[in-house]
Amino acid sequence: MKLKSSYFFTLRENVKDEDSVSGNLLSRSGMIKKNSSGIYMYLPLGYKVLKKIEQIIRKEMNEAGAQEVLMPSLIPEEIYEQSGRRALIGSSMFALKDRFGKPFVLGPTHEELFVMAASHHVKSYKDLPFNLYQFQTKFRDEPRPRFGLIRVREFIMKDAYSFDKDLDGLAISYQKMVDAYKASFDRMGIRYKIVTADTGVMGGLLSEEFQAVTDIGEDRLVLCDRCEFASNIEVSPCVTDEPVLEDLREMSELYTPNVGKIKDLVDNYQISEDKMTKSMIYMIDKQAVLVMVRADDEINEVKLQKLFSAKTVELANNEVVETISHAKIGYAGPIGISTKIIADHRIKTMSNFLIGANKTDVHFQNVNVGRDFQVTQFADIRNIKPGDKCPNCGGKIYFNNGIEIGNTFKLGDKYSKALGLEYLDADNTLHPVVMGSYGIGTGRCLAAIVEQNHDDYGIIWPKALAPYGVAIVVINTKIELQSSSAETLYKILSREGIDVLLDDRDERAGVKFNDMDLIGIPLRITVGKTIDQGKVEVKLRNEKEIQLIDLDQVLPFVQNFLK
């Protein structure tokens, strides 16, 4: 492509509305443009990269034996009613009505439609297994779009669905997808971890996430410095040390006016956080429950939800807390409370600690479980922390941020049961089909790659994804020999099927160099003064050195580079 007569622009300054490196670099390089909150235009360069990402995934999916289809985005609302997900997904679903008043939604994910598609084919066990996938726009009305392309309301997802007769079949289908995902992300040059995660709204038996390791990711990845353990913090189990109890001291009241917060207690009374507990009142399926953890631990709501098999888990509002604890916010505690008390296992290891007294301005000190109060149940309900013991090998835990670029689910029979997708087995009995679902967010891949590959000058695309593998820059377009030589080179490379960018704009050299760096072209060929000796300069985006090569060496050099 020749820049002179193309749609091409770059911005010199950061865009105010973008809060991430990738959002800014992609905007400044003219690849994307925000249109509304969480809704983007893909402009020519950005769309080219997106297509390359799609192509890589498509090839791997096809090799894994999946077949590509395309489902609609406009879907009758009743289909989600049937599967029970209309209420579950709730206001995250864009809803609208047609001219006759019939309710439709814009598809946020497509398990239901794929089940319907499958039901046209599946009658007998002989019709299984198979796998269908699509690249298609999803709509999710996120409460808070963020980080450029990372949390958006309209995005393209590759979603695949496997259909098997039993769990053994699912295991095979699932592994094929995991392998295809690994191959895809490897080819894109993304550094990622596979972590176990919560199944969330999807439900089912197992969820694993492919997390690109970056600074800004929204997810906290729990990793071990010794073994391969990797988990999303929301499901990572915690190991609790054996209790080493001190001699029990006499419990007493401590007058603590206006210090309902942990930090104030630490500051004002010189009590360390591992000698205090945090008691929070939660509404779990609308029932109040007191949840206790050590003061320096965080409560994990996903674990709470699982513990109670609950639909909703939320912090109780202030009024409820004050009614139940008979005190101002900050003074709730387990003694004399009427609710169930769920305590983290770590509470068992504590002695002579501090709790809220359910009385405004008062705490109890030297409290001990068993002697001073009873709990309904001990459970693992806290978040694991850096430095904790690895639940797998006992090694040391550390955290990384991650961007969820892919997710694989073993759904089991959740959707096939809800929607009646059954097959007849060899013994003439009906069984629900066993499903898996597998997603990759292509826009997130793009953002993750930029997050992982950039410097002060701009994006550094991996060769496989760069919008153009090579750029030819003419230093001075007014010098005939430079222009004509560059034009000739452009033709030679193009004729060999190389996608090459010719910067023939009437701009100063600095502008062109900076633009080519910003948009991240991996190889730059500069046609300048040295053309008088029949030589051009060659520079790689990720290296500083410039080498001179003869004109007739350009084609083999480029071919070798792009290989």
Next chain:
RNA sequence: CGGGACGUAGCACAGCUUGGUAGUGCACUUGCUUCGGGAGCAAGGGGUCGCGUGUUCAAAUCACGUCGUCCCGACCA
């Protein structure tokens, strides 16, 4: 949905307190000089000051409303 901020040219912003002819830098056009890492000088083009209502002789500026955007939180497939 709760808390906070912002909305003035394609982009980034000033002007608003104290109402009186719409500004700056980058980008854009033309000319001259320059020409290998975002040039200089000069002359230009481009704005319903988010939208609405009100106060006023007069509103970018004050008041109220509304829409949008961003940040923190809640939520999150």
